[in-house]
Amino acid sequence: MPYFSGGKSDSFGPLARYLPPTPEGIARAFLAEHIRAGAWVLDPFGACPRFSVEMARAGARVLVTASNPINRFLLDLAAHPPTLADLQAALAELSAARKEDDRLETHLQALYLTQCLQCKRELPAESFLWDSRSGRLTGKIYNCTCGAGGEQPATAEDEQLAAQWSRADALHRSRALGRIAPPEDPHRPIAQEALAFYPPRAVYALGTLINRLDAIQTSKERRRCILALLLWAFDAVNSLWPHPIERPRPRQLILPSVFRENNVWMALEAAVKALHTEHPPIAHTLWPEEPPESGGLCIYEGPLRNLAAELHEIPFRAVMGVLPRPNQAFWTLSALWAGWLWGYEAVGPFKRVLGRRRYDWNWHAEALQALFTHLTKHLPAGVPFFGLLTEPEPGFISAVLHAAGQAGLDLSGLALRGEQEPLQIHWKTAKNWRRARHPLHPHRTHNILRQILATRGTPLPYIHLHALALSAFAVQGVAPAPNETLAAYDTAIHTALQNPEFTDLENRSTPETGTWALSQWKNLGMFEPMPEP
Ligand SMILES: [Zn+2]
Structure with missing residues (x-):
């Protein structure tokens, strides 16, 4: 089996630290060899928006199923990247929203005010550093116009300012939970555990932003940009940023021993730059509307099992996707974020993820086997299935190959290169298969x-x-x-x-x-x- 080479993987895009690091170009290379333009391809995982969109850009009509509303939003952003002008305008609208007599930007920046140790000027800190074991504020990071800054020790004033937010914290937390799990909701305790990964000041700041959402009158596209900026900030300001590690890849909700409490407004500003790409938009539709024959993305809002019975109606030429791995941090936070962005109702059945306690490989193998079984049951025999397994480790490999074997997929090849590089797995759907x-x-x-x-x-x-x-x-x-x-x-x-x-x-x-x-x-x-x- 040839190994399809790719370029760099995206480590800067939205929520990239939770997504499979998938080298660019692999999907295109596989399609060029196996599929003619305009053919239907099924991505049953929706785990890597960039991979799905790359297939569509290469001319395939890609049906991607995604039950996580955050993944669907990432697909939407990747298919139709916001323009820099719209992102900047969205930030300006947030900035100009009012909080009492203040502009929202001024109000939020004031939460992080500190004093430059050199010139004594007041300025917002970029981050505060917390020792999670002692619960003490130990440091701060800022860059002053006088040239001083970087990482500096926290002062008594910094501690006092932070303590203010702890006093009103219970009320702010309760409000922040309301959009995901009202008091009587059985998932509330778990949502509460996830919210514990937000420092009090961030809970207040995000709550203030979310409360302004409904009041902001703007175009549909600006609103989409505002939500994208907020989503970026939701992840940028939680406590899952160990200090001084540059690019952590969290998989579980575990508090780092020292973490950065990042400035919410600065996170929104950084989001403008991070969310902007030069890629032109591609056609994308919501199931059952079909994308054009020239290629595009069709997003199914739900798990594959809900669509299984209709799969035979589409002439799929291939199944392609990046194999998902269990990520308790991402899935739990996704439910929280979706609630904040779209409200309680919109999270829908995905909220069940909050009730999930098992994230081990055996559980994952069962889930994958169920998914693969829909493919063998509802697709004709002989459809090629190209799976990319990123960040390979023994448990992940066992779970995937075991599940596929048990579901009756025929393994036709496995290509591997460096130890850290994705495995490329080739299967074919099979019929009349005996276990x-x-x-x-x-x-x-x-x-x-x-x-x-x-x-x-x-x-x-x-x-x-x-x-x-x-x-x-x-x-x-x-x-x-x-x-x-x-x-x-x-x-x-x-x-x-x-x-x-x-x-x-x-x-x-x-x-x-x-x-x-x-x-x-x-x-x-x-x-x-x-x-x-
Ligand atoms: Zn200074």
């Missing part, structure tokens, strides 16, 4: 691993050995017993690797960090110098 299930026998696993290394003829990092072993298991119908978990795959592989026939060239304490070779290669003098992977 053969051979046990994960140690002898069989041993043979598979030997075969992989012998065929490749070169030492492999564990992650690649794991991926290739899981593909072999899928092709041969080998799976853990129904009462076992995905961990049975790891156990089988690790146990087999203990055989003296295999050598870890790096001699690591755990097999998963090693680079594996056949011991017999030692005698052939293959290890000096080490071959390129």
Whole structure:
């Protein structure tokens, strides 16, 4: 299988730190080889807006299903990027909105006022630094016109200002929750836990902005821009910004030991620049309206299962998508953000995500298997399915390949490159498929691993050995017993690797960090110098 090369992945776009880092150009390269322009492609995940839009730009008619309203908004923004002029005008409208006698901008900036340690001028801080264990304000970051600034120690005045916001905090929090989960809502306690990842000052500032939303009279496009700026700020001002790490990728709601409390108004200003791209808009519609034959995006507002029975009506030439990974932080915050942007009703069934407590690979495999089963059941046999698995790790690979195998997708190839680069997985939908299930026998696993290394003829990092072993298991119908978990795959592989026939060239304490070779290669003098992977 060829590996489709891509360019850089987007680490700056909206909410990029939660989205799969997908190199640009891979979708286009696959489509150029497999699909003619105007053909229908199904993206059943909607997990990576940029990937879906790239397919549409390449001339495909892409039906993308997305149950997360935040993902749908990101798709909308990627398909139809706001112009710089509209974003600037949206910011100006927010700035000019009133809070009592003040402009909203002045009011919000005043929340973060501090004094320059050098020239004693008053100015808004960019961030305050908090030690989450002691709960103390320890530092601040600002840039003064006198040239002083950067990271400085917090003063008693800074602490006093911050303490003001803690006093009225309960009321502000209760209001901020009202838009996502009213008092009687069973999901309220979990929404409350998510809101705990916002400092008191941010809760007040965001609440003030959200309250102005309904009063602002403006065009539809300006309003869309205002919502986009707010969404950017929602993520920029939570406590999931460890200091001094530059680009964290949060997956769970865990308070960093030192976090930045970022200035809300400055986040809105930064959003203008961040949300602006040079990409021209593409055609995009809401299901069931079809995009033009020249290509475009059709967004289905819901999970694939709600659309499954209608899938056979569309002549899909391919299924393509970036495989989602469980992300408790993003999914929980998405429910909160959707409530803030569109209100309680608009969050709809997606709010159930708040009730979800399990985010492990076994749960994920079950969810993926259910999704894949809709594809095998409702699409004709032989439709190619190209999946991109980003940030590969053993549990993720096991979950995906196991789920696909159990759902009856035929694995037709797996392409891999660097250890950090996405796996490219090729399946085909299949019919009349019987669920053969051979046990994960140690002898069989041993043979598979030997075969992989012998065929490749070169030492492999564990992650690649794991991926290739899981593909072999899928092709041969080998799976853990129904009462076992995905961990049975790891156990089988690790146990087999203990055989003296295999050598870890790096001699690591755990097999998963090693680079594996056949011991017999030692005698052939293959290890000096080490071959390129
Ligand atoms: Zn100064």
